[in-house]
Amino acid sequence: MNPLESENDVPPEPQERNMSPQQTTTDRIAGDLRRDILAGKLAPGAKLPSEQELGDLYSASRGTIRRALELLANEGLVVSRSGIGHYVREYFPLEWYPAVFESPRTRKDTAEAGADGWAADVVARGRVPEQKVEVAIVAPPPRVAEFLATPSGELVVTRRRVRLVDGTPYHTADSYYPRDVAEGTPIMQAGDITIPGGLMAAAGHRQARFVDRITPRMPTQEEVIRLELPRGTAVAEHLRIGFNEAGRAVRVIIQVLPGDRNVIVYEVTAE
């Protein structure tokens, strides 16, 4: 049985109300495939009919078929492999606890064992974590300058990290420090370093409070490359402003988490 039977074999009636614009051929094809994917009739990883076959099925030109498939790709439902075919997309999200990893309590358990909270958690799941770190002194992005209250023209220290699980990039984490906070401390060290208690403590600042700002958006082209993102992958931008006990913003971290690989988890206990 063909899983692609259209539920509307009749050509769509021209609608007098153009409020809901009449369904196009592209919409109908995408709609049929979408329905079958969401219903599980086309399971994750399954191969879709070729463009040729879909064209015959719907008596549509190749351009139309490709537009329908592109629609689904942008919805994150389909990936295409050049020269091979189109496939139902699979998701492998990993949980990530941004409020927990930095708490002093968890630090005690994991950091002394020679790994940060994230890496320890990945290991606990039987996966292999890896980090690529670059350190540089740069002009801060405008938002960072604002949150750190950087005087205009002044530079900041940045640690740019890509974190990988089993060899595939899972997220980026770029930290920004005022120069007076970072210089002469282990923060300036390149490479994947682990300091018991964390980098902030090593720099003589206790991070007493932080504010997280999370927003979903489409990735920039740079992020698409850095994280090897397929079409239709939304990311969460997770911006953390860390304050020391004097109430000064001493660090901004911007993490970019692709939705196909990450779930952000917060646990909150009522007062």
Next chain:
Amino acid sequence: MNPLESENDVPPEPQERNMSPQQTTTDRIAGDLRRDILAGKLAPGAKLPSEQELGDLYSASRGTIRRALELLANEGLVVSRSGIGHYVREYFPLEWYPAVFESPRTRKDTAEAGADGWAADVVARGRVPEQKVEVAIVAPPPRVAEFLATPSGELVVTRRRVRLVDGTPYHTADSYYPRDVAEGTPIMQAGDITIPGGLMAAAGHRQARFVDRITPRMPTQEEVIRLELPRGTAVAEHLRIGFNEAGRAVRVIIQVLPGDRNVIVYEVTAE
């Protein structure tokens, strides 16, 4: 001066390494426009050249121009208005404090004033909040059933909400309650109701703890309609599992927040 001068006037050299696939005409056009948008040369709200003009500029066919513009639309950088033109997309995000709105402390301040935390916050910003609520008894979505530990076949009570600011939808919030928790309580009331202390308290359950799971993704077609989303709008799915003092999961809330209208903010104080 034309803001659209290509930075690579020379036709791209055919690259021998196909690792980084050679830049296509579409990429070049999209790249030029993207650069000007991100640099602010094309400001938010600005009108782009028409497809006709771009075609002449780049000596490309209309299909190619449209593909470039579609690329940018899917990145959330451009919106097109039929019969009018293409425009640089504008963003108007509103801050949203999921950990604060439900805390007993804020409840005291705002709920007694006749509004929930979200609505009160919107009013404080001089905007007009509005809620559309439907109540129904339904079969729970699989994930909800899992978190609520609903016996298979059993139904749950759902409150489906759309929250609007100044008339435009800002997010959806669908709550799910086990029937024994909801029935005979104000939870079953349709419409925009406000109970001092919150609905959970009115049902005799103190929400002692909750777990938030946030993940970015592309919206479903239903969400595109419900929230009136333009192309290229990512959403954050914010799932909250609420536990009572006995440790039982008594509510699941699924909120869908479009990234062009929302920033999720958490404030965390170190122990």
Next chain:
DNA sequence: AAGTGGTCTAGACCACTAA
């Protein structure tokens, strides 16, 4: 009436993969 975007077709050439 002119301009603009929305949709569709038919045909072409390319690069890559698999039999």
Next chain:
DNA sequence: TAGTGGTCTAGACCACTTT
């Protein structure tokens, strides 16, 4: 070598908005 997706062109018709 045949099949598959990736890119591009040229032309057509439509609906809508503005002049």
